[in-house]
Amino acid sequence: SNTQCVHQYRVILWKKTGAQKISLSYSPNKPMTVKQILSNFPNMEKLEKGPKEIFSPEIQKDLLLLEEQEGSVNFKFGVLYTKPGQVTDDEMLSNEFGSTDFERFLSLLGDKIRLKGWDKYRGGLDVKGDMTGKYSVYTIYEGHEIMFHVSTLLPYSKDNKQQVERKRHIGNDIVNIVFVDGSPTEMTNFNPSSIKSQFTHVFAVVSYSSEDCSYRLVVYSEESVPLFGPSLPNPSYFRSPQEFREFLLVKLINGEKATFNTPIFAQKRERTLDMLIKDLCQEHMSDSNRAQTMLN
Incomplete structure (x- = not known):
């Protein structure tokens, strides 16, 4: 039901092209079958059979994973x-502190x-055995959980340049923040092509000026990424x-949402x-079939 206490059916239909969402009014005198509800989606009017229902609570976790794939729930940013004068990604990634x-x-x-035992969004980091470092940086913004993959907090190897x-x-994050130490003039030395990644499409280059205690920001994105706001102030x-x-x-x-397009x-x-x-269908259909067999 919504905030006005008007009861509704709220439905998400998952397809490989993404999720479609609708709300339908609910009438206690005329409850709708799943098949009737689905017929309200485009190209679903001629559904011959009603879908099988799955009652496993585990499916909720899997559906949340699907939502994460939509790039609209939780985020991980590099x-x-x-340091001043560093131009290659190998140099940048080799800063221990x-x-x-x-x-x-x-x-x-x-x-x-502390990553060990962390029970919220982990952004692909190890929360059992400190395999991806002991600590990370995490926040929640407007209901979105965000995990930052911080270069100096991820494992450092003296032997691996x-x-x-x-x-x-x-390198597998769509969006990277690059913090350029030293004066803001150092920002001009950053070249996005020096970061070898097929995955990163947006770079937010940040610098801090101790002279006037301000942050500077420049944003680079791949040509294929549609324009995205908010627009940078001038000067930024x-x-x-x-x-x-x-x-x-x-x-x-x-930037991440734009890249998905x-x-x-x-x-x-x-x-x-x-x-x-x-995978989800296969797993839960076999689970429900097993449960049905046990009941019989």
């Missing part, structure tokens, strides 16, 4: 710390959390840390959703 300015920026983004473990997470610096945080998080979220991502997402839906 955060790359770079960040500066005071970087630490201040991280505390603005979110809370430093490419820092594969760090690259594995940050922020005196209020909270205003900057708000602007940055909205920009990052919108590029042809390559649309195809990838379609394949992934198709696979997840099939």
